[in-house]
Amino acid sequence: MKDFRLEVFKKASLCRNFENILYEKVQEKLIKFPVYLSAGQEFIASTIAEKISELKISPDIFIQHRGHSTYLAFGGSIDQLIDEMLGRKTGCALGMGGSASIQCKEKNIFGHDGLMGNQVPIGVGACFASKCPTIVFVGDSAAEEDYCLSAIGWASTKKLPILFVVEDNNLSILTEKKVRRNWEMHDVAQGMHVKSFNISDDPLEINEHLQNVFDYPILLNINTVRKYWHAGAGTDGDNFDRYEKELSYFGDAGIEIDKFNKNLVLEAWQRQLEKQ
Amino acid sequence: MAKTVRETIKDITKHHLLEKKSMCFGQCLTAVGWVGGTLPELYEEDGMVEVTTADVANGGFVVGAALKGIRPIYVVRYQGFQWYNAPIIINYACKSKEIWGIPCPIFVRSIAMEGAIGPVAGSSHHSLFQRMPGSKIISPMTPDEFDFAYKEFMKDDDVYYVSEHRRSYDNSEELKNVIQQDADFTLFPISITRFDAEKARLILKEQGYKINIIHQLWIKPFLFKKEWREALNSSKHGGMVLDDDYEEGAASSIAHSMMIDSEKKVYTFGLEHRTAGFHPDVDNLPPSPESIAERVKSIINK
Ligand SMILES: Cc1ncc(C[n+]2csc(CCOP(=O)(O)OP(=O)(O)O)c2C)c(N)n1
Ligand SMILES: [Mg+2]
Numbered sequence: 001m002k003d004f005r006l007e008v009f010k011k012a013s014l015c016r017n018f019e020n021i022l023y024e025k026v027q028e029k030l031i032k033f034p035v036y037l038s039a040g041q042e043f044i045a046s047t048i049a050e051k052i053s054e055l056k057i058s059p060d061i062f063i064q065h066r067g068h069s070t071y072l073a074f075g076g077s078i079d080q081l082i083d084e085m086l087g088r089k090t091g092c093a094l095g096m097g098g099s100a101s102i103q104c105k106e107k108n109i110f111g112h113d114g115l116m117g118n119q120v121p122i123g124v125g126a127c128f129a130s131k132c133p134t135i136v137f138v139g140d141s142a143a144e145e146d147y148c149l150s151a152i153g154w155a156s157t158k159k160l161p162i163l164f165v166v167e168d169n170n171l172s173i174l175t176e177k178k179v180r181r182n183w184e185m186h187d188v189a190q191g192m193h194v195k196s197f198n199i200s201d202d203p204l205e206i207n208e209h210l211q212n213v214f215d216y217p218i219l220l221n222i223n224t225v226r227k228y229w230h231a232g233a234g235t236d237g238d239n240f241d242r243y244e245k246e247l248s249y250f251g252d253a254g255i256e257i258d259k260f261n262k263n264l265v266l267e268a269w270q271r272q273l274e275k276q
Numbered sequence: 277m278a279k280t281v282r283e284t285i286k287d288i289t290k291h292h293l294l295e296k297k298s299m300c301f302g303q304c305l306t307a308v309g310w311v312g313g314t315l316p317e318l319y320e321e322d323g324m325v326e327v328t329t330a331d332v333a334n335g336g337f338v339v340g341a342a343l344k345g346i347r348p349i350y351v352v353r354y355q356g357f358q359w360y361n362a363p364i365i366i367n368y369a370c371k372s373k374e375i376w377g378i379p380c381p382i383f384v385r386s387i388a389m390e391g392a393i394g395p396v397a398g399s400s401h402h403s404l405f406q407r408m409p410g411s412k413i414i415s416p417m418t419p420d421e422f423d424f425a426y427k428e429f430m431k432d433d434d435v436y437y438v439s440e441h442r443r444s445y446d447n448s449e450e451l452k453n454v455i456q457q458d459a460d461f462t463l464f465p466i467s468i469t470r471f472d473a474e475k476a477r478l479i480l481k482e483q484g485y486k487i488n489i490i491h492q493l494w495i496k497p498f499l500f501k502k503e504w505r506e507a508l509n510s511s512k513h514g515g516m517v518l519d520d521d522y523e524e525g526a527a528s529s530i531a532h533s534m535m536i537d538s539e540k541k542v543y544t545f546g547l548e549h550r551t552a553g554f555h556p557d558v559d560n561l562p563p564s565p566e567s568i569a570e571r572v573k574s575i576i577n578k
């Protein structure tokens with residue numbers, strides 16, 4: 001049997017290395033549009049993607065603007081993501097999506113248009129029409145949009161097979177949650193009769209809460225830490241880093257996986273840049 | 277007896293749900309009246325979907341359904357409510373094909389009505405969609421036109437904004453252009469003004485004026501047909517676009533396109549640029565036959 005935590009780490013390692021290398025490309029000014037790095041938050045998508053692959057299903061996925069890790073964890077092509085960063089027609093969003101509006105048709109990942117939280121009602125509507133498993137990712141700030149809240153309510157009313165994942169990094173750009181609201185998403189969703197949990201981005205804890213996923217609407221408010229700036233390449237200081245924790249847990253095996261993924265991403269960049 | 281616009285919409289909706297297995301979304305659809313009698317008495321199991329009162333989210337639900345390829349109908353019972361319903365449709369569905377190569381066709385039935393309904397609900401608001409890319413706007417006022425709009429939509433992969441007007445629902449007649457040699461003036465009416473333009477033409481005819489009428493079914497894309505241009509160029513005093521929306525939108529834009537491509541001035545006449553109140557004294561209604569006739573005469577006799 002596969003080691004769940006290790007499989008999650010492999011995915012997260014790909015995501016982290018992708019973001020770290022992209023960070024450099026942004027600093028080198030190879031990319032001139034806003035880039036929303038998801039480093040620090042990669043265990044959310046990686047854990048859910050691993051669970052989904054265990055379940056052998058391919059749900060529709062509605063992504064948020066900070067979505068590189070979601071895209072990669074669910075199996076989106078790295079070459080097409082690089083091409084997208086380079087604004088090429090061969091990019092995953094035809095060169096139109098930049099960093100915020102990526103998609104992957106093969107993996108049922110629907111792009112985000114840049115209006116925060118749009119993906120919540122859209123995902124709910126798609127799920128209502130298909131009645132098939134659907135996952136919607138949303139930030140803690142975007143979740144405040146009125147249309148997100150009412151969409152969660154309607155998903156509950158219609159008992160849809162949907163999973164809402166609030167990637168709660170406590171920040172809206174740099175504004176903290178406590179400045180913006182005195183309530184929590186899991187409480188609101190619970191009030192709407194959605195099974196809701198407030199948890200950390202520890203893969204085992206996330207997995208525990210995915211036991212009945214798609215049997216009814218579930219909302220996971222997952223507390224996480226954004227490693228880099230809201231947009232662009234920079235850091236706001238040294239914060240808790242789940243990746244470091246998991247890396248040290250796996251010891252040498254973890255270091256090997258990290259190296260492997262770093263090379264994989266570097267080679268992909270080289271391949272794509274040479275293609276020009 | 278000839279079919280009315282109301283019966284045509286009802287039959288098309290029934291066909292779309294039962295034969296095409298699609299969905300029709302909207303607020304309070306199954307309530308008394310079934311949206312002016314334009315809906316068949318079907319319920320959620322047949323695809324007639326009552327949504328919440330959250331208009332912005334509702335627009336999003338329909339976009340999601342459209343992404344799954346079902347070509348939903350979306351009924352917005354008063355066009356003024358588009359200010360809340362349109363954002364996700366305009367920003368996602370209308371852009372999806374260009375950004376992601378994924379068409380997101382929706383048949384948005386946007387219904388106008390006016391008279392004693394106050395500052396927000398009334399009149400047409402097709403200009404809201406007109407200024408943004410990615411949608412087509414059509415304003416059918418006759419049974420054949422509605423049928424045509426639906427068939428075009430089914431062949432197409434764009435969002436259709438169907439600018440309806442409740443006053444047209446009883447209509448069972450087709451509207452024909454009136455193009456005459458050496459006319460004094462040409463009217464280009466949109467939506468409900470098409471009926472009143474015809475009445476204005478008759479008033480003016482009695483007074484000795486020769487008026488053309490060229491009906492505007494498509495608002496966007498706007499195609500200035502050769503015979504329309506010729507009719508405008510041979511009208512002594514130019515033309516006027518009539519609309520049931522504020523003049524500072526589709527009407528001005530269409531008039532501008534016509535002027536660029538003709539030798540004549542094209543005026544606009546739509547809602548006044550002010551807020552409507554409920555009482556008749558403070559309402560803001562589309563141009564009446566009399567006011568159209570007066571406006572035309574004031575231009576001709578300038
Ligand atoms: C409708 C809308 N309002 C505001 C913005 C501006 N905006 C861009 S990102 C952002 C913060 C998003 O925070 P969150 O949803 O928590 O995601 P995070 O960036 O933290 O991952 C805001 C307010 C926007 N893009 N769309
Ligand atoms: Mg946030």
